[in-house]
Amino acid sequence: MTTAALPSLNLPVYRLTLRGLFSGRRILALAALALVPVIAATAFAAGGEVEPDLFWARLLQRLVIPTITAFIAVVIGASAVADEREDGTILYLASTPLSRLTIILSKVAAAWTVTLALVAPALVLAGAIALRGDATAAQFAWPLAGVALAGLCYCAAAAWLAMLLRRPVVIGVLYILLWEGSIATFAASADRFSVAAYGRAIAVEGVIDVNAPDTSAAAAIVVLLAVTAIAVWAAARRMTRTELP
């Protein structure tokens, strides 16, 4: 009874989820998607009509965070839970003494790991090409932090959607396209409810300020972490109340 202190990660469940996410063809499709910024940077390096710093900032704000990271993290985060709900294997995890928070936390951690494994190397490669070797550490560190935190937040929110709905990927992608990709771009206040906006705010901190939301990087970090915590908690709570699988 006294062991119910802090929710912890369960390594076997984390590893199991990793294996599940890495098996199948989906991971190959997402890896190909992660390479799009590299292709874009290569094309620009050949053309060279924009200032490298500016190009890098635009690439991060308009492609890497709101499209590539968002899409990959939502698909992976949702799948980490939804695959097992769909086929029923989640029942094996549910019939263990593990707290629901531990199960969700381990799954979100695995989804985040996979997301970063796909996006981070492509990001570094794209940056190296776009900035033509003329880059500071901050020009990589802040974008990586932005991708990591936005990715974590997307993973957690998608895991919650997967506990809530039968088609979490469809709903998650619709949110990215309609809300973050469209409404939030012309209605400035809608930006406050956009994960990508906070991710962008962090990512461009060390680059240059173009078209960045009016949030400071520090505030954005706090918001993303808070949303992540709430989503994980809500998903775990949902897991105790909803009918499984």
Place this chain on the structure above:
Amino acid sequence: MNGEALVFEKVSRWYGDTVALADVSFALGPGVTGLLGHNGAGKSTALKLCAGFTQPSTGTVRVLGADLARNLDTYRRIGIAHDRDALWPFLTARAMVALCARLRGVRDPDAAAARALDEVGLGDVADRKLRGFSHGMRQRVKLAQALAHDPELLLLDEPLNGLDPAQRRHIVDLVVRLGEEGRTVVVSSHVLHEVERMAPRVLVLVNGHLVASGDTQAIRDLIADRPRSIRLRTDDGRGLGRELVGAGLVESVRFEDDAMVVEAGDVERLGRELPRLARDAGVRLRRVEPVDDDLESVYAYLHERARGVGR
């Protein structure tokens, strides 16, 4: 009631307007109990409630003296083989069973997995990936993961589905042994004679209602004793009909197309005497078949009877 492993008190579960389980109460102790009912009768809902995978709309479910939702540690003492045909395809049988054992707090999960896989007859394929397993093998992996942590309570949803006759015998023997070891085992099935071989006690669900419970043999007799309709095809229906009524073997006779349908109170006696009667009357029997021997009508009969008793 405290000694009972599984207690349902006035449990109902509905989904929107559909009632899956209606005011069901029972208490089960050690030994094997069959949960019998046709598809959609509420067996899986009942087992889901036992396993804590869903919550009752009203009433209480107590598993090993606890409310599972608040007492997750109880899962160390429960083994569940649910109805979904689900395994992690990328794991080997050994890895999956060991993982389940580890998560349920078994100290030496690898040894537990080896033992459980041997027990269900999968020892020699333990290191193969589950992806390539046949339905019968998958069914037995589900059973192995339910056994590996040596649970006191076992919930087995249709464990014989997809097994060939030899495998069925093996699993029936295993279930019987688990019951004899003093574990509480609940086995669901829609086939009475299957349950009969494993479970001395049975609960019968019809449309979400518990319509009969108790000694399996007594319920078997109850079912056998109900009046039944038999369709007879002969070359002289009317002649044979007269003889059957005259001998008091049937309660009614009616003619449908080219066949005669009789209602018999004692089917076994009819079966014994019909050939002799037909021979004496010079009537040739072409075909004899029960009209309502399907399970639906058995359950409908029990349902009617339960309602009659309740009135």
